[in-house]
Amino acid sequence: MINPEEQSAKPPEDMIGARLDDEITSLQSQISSLKAKRNLQTATILSSHATQATLDRLRKAQTQPTPSAQADVPPDTNPLLAASTSQLLHNQENLYRACGTITTFRVRDPDPNAVDNGNVLGIRVDVSTTGKFINPYYLLLNKPFPDSELLRVHRHTLPPYIPLSSLVEKHLPTGKGSSAMSAKKAVGGKRQDLRRLVRALRGEIVAYHNRITAIKNLRKEFKLDEKASRKGKGREKFIADISAADAEAKQIRIEWVDGKIGRCVVDDDGGVVKCVVIGDEGRDREIERAVLRGRIEGIGERLMEGVY
The missing domain is CATH 3.90.1150 (Aspartate Aminotransferase, domain 1)
Known part of the structure; x- marks a missing residue:
């Protein structure tokens, strides 16, 4: 017969699964971050003038028919030269698309x-x-x-x-x-x-x-896309949801934990021109004035001023 105290001491399976999910998510995030850093450093090295000068000498040495010039070329330079050519084409394409x-x-x-x-x-x-x-x-x-x-x-x-x-x-x-x-x-x-x-x-x-980017940043700022098992860590959440209320994302819907619901209207330049926040006791003029004080990117900071 199982002792009730021993049974209660064992962690539930859902808690163990939640911890494993958190660890897997954290490892995947670290892997993605390391891959992004590696790609950035590789692109920076291949795009530098010193690297390009060295690679140009290697290319010239490969094209020279003399045995002495061929002997100075390392045997494993072809992948490096191919990566450099691909990076230069990528830089040229980005420059063209940016300008x-x-x-x-x-x-x-x-x-x-x-x-x-x-x-x-x-x-x-x-x-x-x-x-x-x-x-x-x-x-x-x-x-x-x-x-x-x-x-x-x-x-x-x-x-x-x-x-x-x-x-x-x-x-x-x-x-x-x-x-x-x-x-x-x-x-x-x-x-x-x-x-x-x-x-x-x-x-x-x-x-x-x-x-759309500003709305995504607001959701990230209030940690609205984190898993339920990770909620509760850090500051107590007071925003339940932030989303676009129309297809053009010119209206933003904000939902508070305590039940208040707000809607903001944004102009073409990103400024908040209208805001209405309604709760159980009617309109919340204080929050409306705070939201109306600037652009869409600063909504999160202005909302936090009255809480933290």
């Missing part, structure tokens, strides 16, 4: 019945967030009207939360009275401006990703 955030190209529509003989103008928009480039967005335009320079959207890869329709209506109208992209504007017509359209489009994309 030339908007690029144009020409493609042809394979449809035999396509307008303008299938000629299509492509626009590529590159955006980076949290130190990484995301998949580029593409906008394809064609000329649907004969003997006219008017452009129309042919295809695009933009998500629905980017207001492309309103931007096109404003900067690229094709309706009655619209004029082509020239210096002269027709009387009573709207002039197409492709440059303003692309600039406004990229601004919307960058603003959206900045808002």
Whole structure:
């Protein structure tokens, strides 16, 4: 017969499993961090001028036919030279995408019945967030009207939360009275401006990703994505959830542990323009004023001022 005291002394299986999960998660995080550091250090070393000068000498020695020059080349330099070439191409691509955030190209529509003989103008928009480039967005335009320079959207890869329709209506109208992209504007017509359209489009994309990143940082700041077994460590949590309340992430929903619910409205520049917080006793004006004092990135710090 099992002694009740001995049975109570044994840790429950769920506690042991939770500890193992925490250890596995911690080890995986450490492995990911070490891999990221190794990749960063490798890229830094391969991109340095001293390393490039040494590798250039090795490349020249490999191309020289004299036996003395070949003897000075170590036998295991080929992988290093290949890694250096790959790193240089990667650096060049990143530099191009960082400086030339908007690029144009020409493609042809394979449809035999396509307008303008299938000629299509492509626009590529590159955006980076949290130190990484995301998949580029593409906008394809064609000329649907004969003997006219008017452009129309042919295809695009933009998500629905980017207001492309309103931007096109404003900067690229094709309706009655619209004029082509020239210096002269027709009387009573709207002039197409492709440059303003692309600039406004990229601004919307960058603003959206900045808002999404800010929401993710807020969740990380309040440790909302940690496992339930790890909760309770450190400071007591007073925020239950932070999330985007609409597709464009211009409205943020904040839920407190004590039941209060708030909603903030953010403008295109990331500033908090409106905020409503309602609890069991009505609106909490103090929290609303605190949230309204700055940008979306500082919401967490302003909320903590009244708690810690």
